[in-house]
Amino acid sequence: MVEVSDGTKVPAVTDTKPSRTGGARTRQLEAAPMSTFTIDTSTSRATPSPVPGKRTTAPSIRARKLREGNDFRTEQPIVMLTAYTMRMAQLLDPHCDMLLVGDSLGQVIYGLPSTIPVTIEMMCAHGAAVVRGSWHALVGVDMPFGSYEASPAQGFESAARIMKETGCAAVKLEGGEAMAPTIDLLTNRGIPVIGHVGLTPQAVNVLGGYGARGREEREAEKIIADAKAVADAGAFCIVVEGVMEGLACDIAAQVAPPVIGIGASAACDGQVLVTDDMLGMFERTPRFVKRYDDLAARISEAARAYADEVRSRSFPTGDQTYRPK
Numbered sequence: 001m002v003e004v005s006d007g008t009k010v011p012a013v014t015d016t017k018p019s020r021t022g023g024a025r026t027r028q029l030e031a032a033p034m035s036t037f038t039i040d041t042s043t044s045r046a047t048p049s050p051v052p053g054k055r056t057t058a059p060s061i062r063a064r065k066l067r068e069g070n071d072f073r074t075e076q077p078i079v080m081l082t083a084y085t086m087r088m089a090q091l092l093d094p095h096c097d098m099l100l101v102g103d104s105l106g107q108v109i110y111g112l113p114s115t116i117p118v119t120i121e122m123m124c125a126h127g128a129a130v131v132r133g134s135w136h137a138l139v140g141v142d143m144p145f146g147s148y149e150a151s152p153a154q155g156f157e158s159a160a161r162i163m164k165e166t167g168c169a170a171v172k173l174e175g176g177e178a179m180a181p182t183i184d185l186l187t188n189r190g191i192p193v194i195g196h197v198g199l200t201p202q203a204v205n206v207l208g209g210y211g212a213r214g215r216e217e218r219e220a221e222k223i224i225a226d227a228k229a230v231a232d233a234g235a236f237c238i239v240v241e242g243v244m245e246g247l248a249c250d251i252a253a254q255v256a257p258p259v260i261g262i263g264a265s266a267a268c269d270g271q272v273l274v275t276d277d278m279l280g281m282f283e284r285t286p287r288f289v290k291r292y293d294d295l296a297a298r299i300s301e302a303a304r305a306y307a308d309e310v311r312s313r314s315f316p317t318g319d320q321t322y323r324p325k
């Protein structure tokens with residue numbers, strides 16, 4: 001065992017590359033204390049952050065929202081983005097408190113028409129990749145449609161499988177009052193839960209589309225009741241998606257766990273976006289997305305330049321070919 005920067009003891013990892021003098025060089029490396037998986041940097045492009053730190057935990061996210069009398073206050077908003085791959089996780093990790101392996105990967109990665117066909121196998125494969133690519137952020141993985149709604153017991157089985165196979169620290173599930181017993185069971189059996197209310201894309205066939213929710217008084221009241229039920233059941237934070245701004249403010253003011261908004265309000269305790277939307281990978285995005293880049297155009301331009309050079313035989317040049325010295 002070796003002691004790492006925060007004082008925790010972790011298993012020693014031995015690097016046995018041959019030394020210049022011939023014998024095996026034995027060096028003790030610090031293993032990541034909170035990661036189920038480590039990255040073999042000698043065989044992959046992966047480059048872990050130089051000082052593996054302790055991951056952000058569910059209780060530390062929950063504690064970011066403080067009660068002051070009858071009010072709540074979150075000093076520094078919580079930053080969350082989606083990630084589905086190891087490399088994207090590496091790039092986002094230093095900037096985010098939480099990385100969400102969202103079931104939006106169904107549309108973004110697999111070209112599916114909705115999140116409904118997403119499987120637990122897809123979530124586990126991408127969840128494990130994101131855990132491998134991150135050191136600091138809490139990684140939460142979405143429970144896909146059909147993996148938890150039948151009963152709390154089904155929810156526990158699926159969530160436990162996701163946690164074992166990915167090494168993630170939390171799961172997210174959609175739904176309000178109806179899901180409270182499941183959230184209660186999971187949180188009392190060692191599984192931190194991120195709630196998700198308002199526009200819940202897995203329920204698109206019941207909702208009739210992806211339009212903003214809570215325009216009508218009755219629906220707004222139901223969404224507030226959902227958020228309160230999810231909070232009371234033990235969710236450590238709650239995603240509120242696609243609701244009227246005033247409703248998002250009311251929810252953030254009334255529930256104790258941090259509210260992470262998407263298409264909600266700047267008054268929420270944090271924000272999340274689908275990274276590919278935010279990077280400008282798609283021409284069409286929901287109204288609530290702000291594009292911080294135009295990667296689709298930049299990728300097309302790079303591919304066009306490559307294609308031109310291949311066709312004109314100007315790639316590869318001497319710099320990219322092996323020649324006798």
Ligand code: KIV
Pocket residue numbers: 082100101102103104105142239241262272273274
């Ligand atoms: O699946 C997803 O990416 C999500 C976020 C949009 C919150 O649930």
